[in-house]
Amino acid sequence: MSHHPLLEVRGLQTRFFTRAGAVNAVNNVSFTLERGKILGLVGESGSGKSVTGFSIMGLVDKPGRVVGGQVLFNGRDLGQLREREMRKLRGNRIAMIFQDPMMTLNPVLRIDTQMIETVLAHKKVSRAQARELARDTIGMMGIASPEDRLMAYPHQLSGGMRQRIAIAIALLHQPDVIIADEPTTALDVTIQGQILSEIQNLTERYGTSLIWITHDLSVVAGLADEVAVMYAGRIVEYGSVSDVLDRTTHPYTMGLLNSLPSNNRHGTRLKQIPGMTPSLLSLPDRCAFADRCAHRTQACERMPERTAVSESHWVRCFNPILIEEAA
Template sequence: MSADKLLEVRGLRTHFSTRAGAVAAVDEVSFGLERGKILGLVGESGSGKSVTGFSIMRLIDPPGRIVAGEILFKGRDLLRLREKEMQHLRGNRIAMIFQDPMMTLNPVLRVDVQMIETVLAHSNTSRARARELARDTLGAMGISSPEERLMAYPHQLSGGMRQRVAIAIALLHRPELIIADEPTTALDVTIQGQILSEVQNLTRQYGTSLIWITHDLSVVAGLADEIAVMYAGRIVEQGGVDDVLDRPLHPYTLGLLNSLPSSNRHGRRLNQIPGMAPNLLALPAGCAFFERCTRRTVQCEQQRPALDPHGNGHAVRCFHPIGQEVPA
């Protein structure tokens, strides 16, 4: 593991047992994240991006389980740690922000109680100092009158305010890594933009690395340093944000970009990727994107492509990347 890599995921596989068989929700996923950098993990619903985040946190419950791979955090394999060691890292050095803030917030406790107890769980400090830290962190998240917000119950706050509080809780211990699972999806565009800007500034200020999980490429365009695009449990393209968005190599990535409203002419029907994502219990023998791809060949139907490098840290899982001629 290189010295500048805070996190390195290698060959991660997470399966869920069902009556019909094992579902490979995450299949041979590998990526690295440098200190202070932001990775956008992008894909449709069911692509495996959220399960990847939960796997890193070791929050996969039965019938799911991590069946293979390594998750190296500062050189330590999280999958080999005892649960007590993992609990010490969660919320302290590694934090997660959920899509629904009520997964973080207890509806029957005031905000101050929840934030103070979070501080005391990992720090040997006084309650007065913990309260000061909670107030200051709320203020850093752009929350006006933070002292008043500390005295509120979650139901007394708006959706955007609750999400800001949830993010503030994740930032309390200045973690080295934050995993954000679509935390702004349910918010309006204005609030979403404000929170994205605040999170970006705070991660830069504290040198925190961030994995931002989303289905929206336009969100990570101005946020991330690198992008990994997932489809059917696998990464199909990854690289620097400019390389992936300006010069996409995988037909799926191009389809996601073309389906953005900004990429469509006014008054025309929105472009969309034909078909639906495959059933993970019945994946094709070849490329998982085969049935929806306009560049498919017999090779794509019969063989599964590897994630091959294409220079400058850009990699793609495709036999016929964009820009190359498709054989007849």
């Protein structure tokens, strides 16, 4: 029997058809995710990382549309499923945690009502059993007094507590894959650290695979197994955490690393990547990062293909940073 990765994304393309023209939000993105592994999807705002997550889930709203590529889950092409079949998978085998927990939580319903309905949507159990599962899942997230939390309305909870509840809802059915779209960005560092630790423990316990979407490479360093760095709708560098963070080869990845406060001497100005992300409406038919890159040469007037750095590490760049140069 042939082995399928749990999730395989092949040449994914998503466009938004606006009056101004077609926005190439996700442009030929490919990666695989094995069971129990965590992939960090990293990039600036507007790089296409969130739209990649929504495209996998089949949640791209008009005027957006997936126009090419495949998303294979356990070997099944999700693009070929009817909406009813996709709904069976969504929230059950594949779940998403949003940046704003209020995208998950209904402000006018108590937490227990929302969690019980989520359980009953996919499991044939009694309401009492569904409530018990909801309470236990909240407890697993390290939330004290889960019974009291179940009786609360979302507005009665803090931002960190709401996000924990939203994560608990995503975990209710012990899904195979969770896509987390910057769920800790709005939280303070202490709460963020606690939630990251809880997520890591839960993925280890259940063998759940995770795509963690973020702009913060320091979060990915302590959480992920593999990293995909996105720029202007494309993955520009991909590999294991140690490959991408310790043997960085793409100038954009190096720019992201250099802009972290921890990588700058105290009292000095933060290093910034010059310029702006190009408009996804009119992407040049060449390296999209060229205008901001100190390593630019004549070769960059063409579109870079994937180049292997090692067996587990590739980059889209004509002038990759050499390891000795980066050291």
